[in-house]
Amino acid sequence: MKADLVVVGSGFFGLTVAERAAEELGLKVAVLDRRHHIGGNAYSENEEKTGIEVHRYGAHLFHTSNERVWEYVNRFTAFTSYVHRVYTRHQGEVFPMPINLGTINQFFRSAYGPAEARELIREQAGELAGTDPQNLNDKGIQLIGRPLYEAFIKYYTGKQWQTDPKDLPADIISRLPVRYTYDNRYFNDTHEGLPVDGYTAWIERMADHPNIEVHLNTDFFDEQHELGRNAVLGQVPVVYTGPVDRYFGYAEGDLSWRTIDLEEEVLDMEDFQGTPVMNYPDEDVPFTRIHEFRHFHPERAYTKDATVIMREYSRFAEKGDEPYYPINTADDRAKLLAYRDLARGEKSVLFGGRLGTYKYLDMHMAIGSALTMYENKIKPHFSGGQPLVSGGVDE
Numbered sequence: 001m002k003a004d005l006v007v008v009g010s011g012f013f014g015l016t017v018a019e020r021a022a023e024e025l026g027l028k029v030a031v032l033d034r035r036h037h038i039g040g041n042a043y044s045e046n047e048e049k050t051g052i053e054v055h056r057y058g059a060h061l062f063h064t065s066n067e068r069v070w071e072y073v074n075r076f077t078a079f080t081s082y083v084h085r086v087y088t089r090h091q092g093e094v095f096p097m098p099i100n101l102g103t104i105n106q107f108f109r110s111a112y113g114p115a116e117a118r119e120l121i122r123e124q125a126g127e128l129a130g131t132d133p134q135n136l137n138d139k140g141i142q143l144i145g146r147p148l149y150e151a152f153i154k155y156y157t158g159k160q161w162q163t164d165p166k167d168l169p170a171d172i173i174s175r176l177p178v179r180y181t182y183d184n185r186y187f188n189d190t191h192e193g194l195p196v197d198g199y200t201a202w203i204e205r206m207a208d209h210p211n212i213e214v215h216l217n218t219d220f221f222d223e224q225h226e227l228g229r230n231a232v233l234g235q236v237p238v239v240y241t242g243p244v245d246r247y248f249g250y251a252e253g254d255l256s257w258r259t260i261d262l263e264e265e266v267l268d269m270e271d272f273q274g275t276p277v278m279n280y281p282d283e284d285v286p287f288t289r290i291h292e293f294r295h296f297h298p299e300r301a302y303t304k305d306a307t308v309i310m311r312e313y314s315r316f317a318e319k320g321d322e323p324y325y326p327i328n329t330a331d332d333r334a335k336l337l338a339y340r341d342l343a344r345g346e347k348s349v350l351f352g353g354r355l356g357t358y359k360y361l362d363m364h365m366a367i368g369s370a371l372t373m374y375e376n377k378i379k380p381h382f383s384g385g386q387p388l389v390s391g392g393v394d395e
């Protein structure tokens with residue numbers, strides 16, 4: 001096959017671009033991935049002994065309020081009615097997360113109504129009232145007061161980011177809601193669920209098109225490969241979803257990433273913790289949380305003889321580790337601006353996805369941003385001759 005478009009990376013960003021270009025424009029698309037499977041970090045497989053679906057790169061929960069994305073993903077999979085809820089185990093006691101009226105009343109051994117609970121938290125957060133917190137520590141105390149902050153946020157965040165919360169940006173904590181009701185849903189989105197027959201079946205349907213050819217175990221920077229950078233650049237348009245610093249040979253320095261280590265264990269019991277995710281916010285426990293995968297699919301008839309759990313440990317990524325979460329220090333942001341300038345100068349190469357833009361993107365955001373790149377850049381180029389120019393790595 002002679003490709004009209006080369007897509008580097010078969011995660012949701014790359015596959016969405018490839019699917020649209022093949023299906024709507026009839027282009028021949030070559031998709032490269034250096035891993036042995038498609039799907040990027042959303043890849044899942046059934047654990048050998050138990051048949052339980054395990055998300056290989058950490059638990060993935062799909063949720064979106066974007067109607068365009070919801071319509072698009074439903075072409076490839078149906079979703080279960082799964083609703084994500086998380087519990088947290090502090091000093092031998094289990095509380096609901098995110099912090100809600102149930103958490104507050106259990107923690108203070110009280111029966112406050114919403115207004116009384118608000119008043120209590122206002123008093124407890126009084127030490128930082130009226131200030132504009134610049135770091136996560138102060139923001140956390142201002143949001144929920146020091147006792148709840150120290151119990152549920154301070155050490156969890158320290159473990160997860162391997163950084164003192166005083167040195168982290170305040171906005172990380174804004175992702176987590178605080179509710180003065182008993183609503184303990186983790187996400188606020190309109191649509192939520194898990195793919196009925198698994199992530200890999202969904203991903204495979206996206207790639208299953210006569211015009212799409214997938215090349216696994218293929219690194220774009222392999223100089224010998226017929227679809228590697230040397231052979232392709234300047235010949236065929238490229239959508240690149242790998243790490244942007246790697247593309248430019250780390251010329252502006254390494255961007256910093258957090259990675260996670262996942263320790264899987266198969267236990268001879270039907271049920272270990274009774275829920276999909278249990279957080280561990282205490283300082284003396286080294287992992288951040290435990291996932292138990294059977295609970296993501298209560299509708300499936302999984303074995304009753306065994307269960308699969310995964311402990312999650314967080315740390316800074318070194319070269320060779322999988323980059324998972326952008327750390328985004330001031331230093332990183334300066335490097336990113338320099339990479340964006342370089343990206344603007346790359347003719348016929350578009351940068352996208354989590355690694356290509358150095359942005360934390362949930363799946364629905366990666367898919368939404370790929371649909372936008374397709375509509376605004378790829379389609380006008382192939383159907384109307386518009387030059388294919390990157391707006392930088394910030395599509």
Ligand code: FAD
Pocket residue numbers: 008009010011012013014032033034035039040041042057058059060061062063218219220221241242243260324325352353354355361362363364366
């Ligand atoms: P990726 O999935 O990272 O795909 C990029 C692909 O490019 C990879 O397959 C990689 O092998 C390939 N690649 C890189 N360099 C090269 C190269 N040189 N040559 C060839 N191939 C290359 N989102 C949610 O919505 N809900 C969740 O609960 C959720 N949980 C997450 C948990 C973790 C631990 C992580 C890391 C992410 C989570 N996400 C979640 C985010 C989700 O994984 C991303 O939104 C999604 O993977 C983005 O897709 P992508 O295509 O941008 O990147």
Ligand code: UDP
Pocket residue numbers: 088097152153154156157160172173175176279281
């Ligand atoms: N967080 C926390 N305690 C918890 C859960 C979350 O302190 O029990 C903080 C932590 O700093 C985390 C942020 O809230 O980075 C956002 O949480 P989320 O679950 O969205 O994080 P993710 O797992 O997606 O990084």
